Amino acid sequence: MSFTRRCLGRSVPAVLLIVLIACARAPRPAVRPEPPFVQSMRQIVPLPASVEPEDGDPFVIAEGLAIVIAPGNDEVRGVAEHLRDLVAFPAQPEPRIEAAVSPIPDGSIHLSLADPDTPRAPESYELTITSRAVTLTAPDPAGLFYGVQTLRQLLPPALEHEAARPFELRLPPGRVADAPRFAWRGAMLDVARHFFDVHDVKRYIDLLAMLKMNRLHLHLSDDQGWRIEIKSWPNLTAHGAKTEVGGGPGGFYTQEQYADLVAYARARFITIVPEIDMPGHTNAALSSYPELNCDGVAPAPYTGIEVGFSALCVGKEVTYTFIEDVVTEIAALTPGPYFHIGGDEVKTLTDEQYRAFIDRVQRIVASAGKEAIGWDEIAPAPLLPATIVQHWRPESPLTDAVEKGARLILSPADRIYLDMKYDVETPIGLNWAAYVEVRDAYDWDPATLVEDVPERTILGVEAPLWSETIAGIRDIEYLAFPRMAAVAELGWSPAGRRDWDGFRARLAAQARRWAALGINFYRSPQVDWRH
Numbered sequence: 343m344s345f346t347r348r349c350l351g352r353s354v355p356a357v358l359l360i361v362l363i364a365c366a367r368a369p370r371p372a373v374r375p376e377p378p379f380v381q382s383m384r385q386i387v388p389l390p391a392s393v394e395p396e397d398g399d400p401f402v403i404a405e406g407l408a409i410v411i412a413p414g415n416d417e418v419r420g421v422a423e424h425l426r427d428l429v430a431f432p433a434q435p436e437p438r439i440e441a442a443v444s445p446i447p448d449g450s451i452h453l454s455l456a457d458p459d460t461p462r463a464p465e466s467y468e469l470t471i472t473s474r475a476v477t478l479t480a481p482d483p484a485g486l487f488y489g490v491q492t493l494r495q496l497l498p499p500a501l502e503h504e505a506a507r508p509f510e511l512r513l514p515p516g517r518v519a520d521a522p523r524f525a526w527r528g529a530m531l532d533v534a535r536h537f538f539d540v541h542d543v544k545r546y547i548d549l550l551a552m553l554k555m556n557r558l559h560l561h562l563s564d565d566q567g568w569r570i571e572i573k574s575w576p577n578l579t580a581h582g583a584k585t586e587v588g589g590g591p592g593g594f595y596t597q598e599q600y601a602d603l604v605a606y607a608r609a610r611f612i613t614i615v616p617e618i619d620m621p622g623h624t625n626a627a628l629s630s631y632p633e634l635n636c637d638g639v640a641p642a643p644y645t646g647i648e649v650g651f652s653a654l655c656v657g658k659e660v661t662y663t664f665i666e667d668v669v670t671e672i673a674a675l676t677p678g679p680y681f682h683i684g685g686d687e688v689k690t691l692t693d694e695q696y697r698a699f700i701d702r703v704q705r706i707v708a709s710a711g712k713e714a715i716g717w718d719e720i721a722p723a724p725l726l727p728a729t730i731v732q733h734w735r736p737e738s739p740l741t742d743a744v745e746k747g748a749r750l751i752l753s754p755a756d757r758i759y760l761d762m763k764y765d766v767e768t769p770i771g772l773n774w775a776a777y778v779e780v781r782d783a784y785d786w787d788p789a790t791l792v793e794d795v796p797e798r799t800i801l802g803v804e805a806p807l808w809s810e811t812i813a814g815i816r817d818i819e820y821l822a823f824p825r826m827a828a829v830a831e832l833g834w835s836p837a838g839r840r841d842w843d844g845f846r847a848r849l850a851a852q853a854r855r856w857a858a859l860g861i862n863f864y865r866s867p868q869v870d871w872r873h
């Protein structure tokens with residue numbers, strides 16, 4: 343029997359076989375190189391404050407491209423290198439980075455810090471593209487970095503493939519003037535319920551940076567595992583890191599690895615916010631050190647997903663020695679100004695005990711030179727002026743926090759908890775707060791979410807990704823994308839300019855780039871991904 347018949351089965355009629363064989367032998371059309379393709383300026387996510395596309399010729403990135411910068415600023419050079427790596431053609435000379443020359447030579451990309459005497463919003467940028475040159479100006483290196491992220495979305499998606507690119511890179515002419523709405527555009531990753539290694543966290547950082555996000559909050563401890571080396575309390579990792587939900591091997595970051603993550607994020611203008619959750623969510627610590635328990639008996643490690651059963655012994659002095667050591671060691675590795683103390687879901691303490699504990703721990707954090715952040719349960723406790731409250735429970739009252747002058751981060755669980763399933767079919771995730779489709783994540787306004795909370799008290803938004811049900815970067819990507827793009831836009835774009843239909847269309851235009859990057863994103867039926 344012929345190969346074709348064996349493969350297709352005995353019942354294939356002979357006529358059909360002839361047609362199939364003829365087609366297989368027909369000469370193929372010559373492979374044509376991809377035509378030079380120019381992206382639209384109207385597809386940028388998050389939506390810029392102002393976009394003015396122009397008619398005219400594109401800017402062509404040719405061999406020998408120069409990226410021109412003012413000398414003497416390492417962060418600006420870092421941004422130029424990031425851009426160079428993005429546009430470098432494999433197997434061709436790298437674009438040059440040159441010290442500023444005047445006038446700017448034709449065919450170059452010019453990055454410059456704006457004159458400090460002209461006031462501009464922090465992290466803002468202005469980008470002008472003509473067929474002659476690209477100029478990007480910002481008041482700070484972060485703004486330049488965000489301008490480069492905009493440039494990235496104006497380059498062909500195929501650029502993201504690591505293979506050689508046989509076509510020119512073209513940028514559409516026009517002007518973008520842009521600035522973020524909120525200072526806090528955050529994501530939180532729970533590395534405690536399941537552990538994610540340095541490689542996975544760096545990948546997450548790369549994806550956040552692309553969306554102009556600027557905070558990554560790491561939930562470093564919980565009942566199921568302790569994830570950062572503390573040299574003065576070594577059993578936290580020798581014992582407390584070896585578990586995770588479902589009984590997997592767990593893991594932890596050495597202090598060197600944590601410092602490496604902090605530096606990697608910083609080079610992408612992302613501040614790491616470390617969280618040690620307390621007094622609850624502490625079974626891993628309690629299991630590692632019997633003296634932290636009121637009865638002096640260490641509980642067994644925990645690999646389930648219940649919450650609220652554990653608490654540090656708030657009446658013992660050793661508890662505060664422990665906290666001071668932990669906070670001091672982590673603070674020393676963390677250049678960012680924040681330290682998250684958790685404070686959520688404590689079911690075994692009286693209100694009085696809880697409030698006294700939160701009061702004392704904020705002072706420890708302040709002595710280590712950091713501003714404390716806590717989940718919204720801390721609102722009724724005495725708060726230091728610098729303390730930030732993170733809203734998460736859809737019904738939680740925030741008047742307490744606002745009256746005390748606290749700044750707020752908004753993470754409403756029924757809108758931007760990325761561990762919520764999209765719908766009943768979603769194979770991973772939880773649904774205690776809601777099913778959260780892309781539109782639910784996008785279609786609300788931070789300024790009107792909670793009554794009587796003025797916009798000036800809102801630092802911004804943050805999307806937590808709890809990891810009870812997820813185990814690797816593919817799961818992270820599936821739950822985070824596309825909803826992270828919605829969160830980025832809530833945090834970045836002016837309220838009056840954005841709407842669901844516009845977002846939906848711009849989101850669809852991201853699909854090719856995300857696919858080229860290998861992102862395992864959820865193809866929500868709410869978005870027409872073919873565009």
Ligand code: TNX
Nearest residue numbers: 649686687717734761772808
């Ligand atoms: C609530 S949000 C928690 C977490 C869980 C999460 C699951 C918060 C402060 N506490 O401990 O992982 O729900 O969605």
